[in-house]
Amino acid sequence: MAMEGAAQSEYNSSTEGVQEHSSSPRKSQSPPPSTDHDENKISIKFLLSNAEAGSIIGKGGSTISDFQARSGARIQLSRNNEFFPGTMDRIVMVSGPIDDVLKAVDLVLNKLLDESYVEDGGDVGPRSKVRLVVPNSSCGGIIGKGGSVIKSFIEDSRAGIKILPQDENFPGLHDRIVIVIGTLGEQMRAIELILYKLAEDAHYVQNMNAPFPYAAAYLGMNYGPPNGVIGGRYPNNRYQNKMEPNSEDRNNSVTIGVADEHIGLVLGRNGRSVMEISQVSGARIKISDRGDFMSGTSDRKVTITGSQRAISIAESMISKKVATVTES
Numbered sequence: 001m002a003m004e005g006a007a008q009s010e011y012n013s014s015t016e017g018v019q020e021h022s023s024s025p026r027k028s029q030s031p032p033p034s035t036d037h038d039e040n041k042i043s044i045k046f047l048l049s050n051a052e053a054g055s056i057i058g059k060g061g062s063t064i065s066d067f068q069a070r071s072g073a074r075i076q077l078s079r080n081n082e083f084f085p086g087t088m089d090r091i092v093m094v095s096g097p098i099d100d101v102l103k104a105v106d107l108v109l110n111k112l113l114d115e116s117y118v119e120d121g122g123d124v125g126p127r128s129k130v131r132l133v134v135p136n137s138s139c140g141g142i143i144g145k146g147g148s149v150i151k152s153f154i155e156d157s158r159a160g161i162k163i164l165p166q167d168e169n170f171p172g173l174h175d176r177i178v179i180v181i182g183t184l185g186e187q188m189r190a191i192e193l194i195l196y197k198l199a200e201d202a203h204y205v206q207n208m209n210a211p212f213p214y215a216a217a218y219l220g221m222n223y224g225p226p227n228g229v230i231g232g233r234y235p236n237n238r239y240q241n242k243m244e245p246n247s248e249d250r251n252n253s254v255t256i257g258v259a260d261e262h263i264g265l266v267l268g269r270n271g272r273s274v275m276e277i278s279q280v281s282g283a284r285i286k287i288s289d290r291g292d293f294m295s296g297t298s299d300r301k302v303t304i305t306g307s308q309r310a311i312s313i314a315e316s317m318i319s320k321k322v323a324t325v326t327e328s
Contacts, residue, residue, distance in 0.1 A: 041096055042199050044105065044191070045133035047089040047177075048112075053077050055115060056092070056108055063111070071104035072096055081282045084133065085173050088279050091133060098195055106188055113184055130187055132178040132194065136166050138204045139176055141197055149197065157190035158182060252308050256315060257299030258322060263287060265321045266302065273321065281313035282306055 048056065057064050057077065064075050073096035084091055094104045113128060134142065143150050143163065154161050159182030166176050180190045198204045258266055267274050267287065278285050283306035294301055304314045 040098070040199065040205070042098055042101060042195065042205060043093050043095040044101055044195055044198070045091055045093045045175075046105075047084055047087065047131040047133065048077075048092055049089055050080055052112055053080070053090045053092070055111065067104055067107045071107060072100035073104035075104055075108075083279055085280050086167055086276055089131075098199060101195065102188065102192055105191060106184075109184055109187065127182055128184075128187070130180045130191070132180065132191070133175050134163075134178050134194075134198070135204060135207065136174050136176050138198055138201050139163050139178070141201050142178065142194055153190055153193045156193060157186050159186035159190040161190055161194075251305070252311055253303060253305040254311055254315070255294075255301050255303045256318070257294040257297055258302050258318065260290075260293070260298050260300050262322050263300045263302075266318055277314050277317045281310045281317065283310035283314040285314060 055063070056067070056075075058066070064077075068075055073094050076093045076095070078091040080090065082091070083089055092108070094101050094108075096104070109128075109130065116128070141149065142153075144152075150161055150163070153159075159180050162179045162181075164177040164179065167173060178194065180187050180194075182190065265273065266277075268276070274285055274287065277283075283304050286303045286305075288301035288303075290300075292301060293299055302318065304311045306314070
């Protein structure tokens, strides 16, 4: 959750009680005309910074336990090194009957909004941003024919709702970000409308059991140099060539070769691509200076350090980026 017009705040792991902010826009509107979904379980995902996630967890898990007890919903967070692709944000999944899920989301957003006022001295405006994670296949239902559904949601909730395009930089990623901007009450009404619409989507309901599949998607890519698009691969002394996905040793290291003319694809503009690869995989990546090649080649050295799982993800992502040119 980010405050509009201000830098994202750093939140601590406070366990103080939640100050309830007005949710009058939500209460002043009637819920969608359906009761069938109230008994069915559903999930919703959204993104939080690492600091915000720590605040929601609380000391020794006290805050998240309290929220689960008060709402009746289950709240899960990705691990502190598992981010949504292309970001440094963790994924939160709230599951349960719709009413319980909405209570839990309201508690989470209330706490973050309360802390943003405390830490910023009350200078932050009441409008903030929530980023929902929605499967691409379900976005059509939210948009509606000619944008009719999303327009009705905006008019009803008075929140701003924007569905971002699918990020083509991450193969295997089939989710899109839905941004909801407004006061807490406006956001909650918009989330309520979106959640009821998603509950009508059988595909969404059936495929919400894997809360954090993003790293797994990259592990499913072809490992190693596909079709020779990257050069030699040399495990360093501490790196065992035998892949053990469950190993948490972060001192493994491997060096691969990437043709000098293709190294820009790995770096990206202003280093954006290599930063994204590092963020998604959790690995540290170092690229050799110009003229520093793998022995006997014109390939630049790319050294990847981290757990074996992180190395696997990073190497696959690098191979995919280089393949976009070599296979064209």
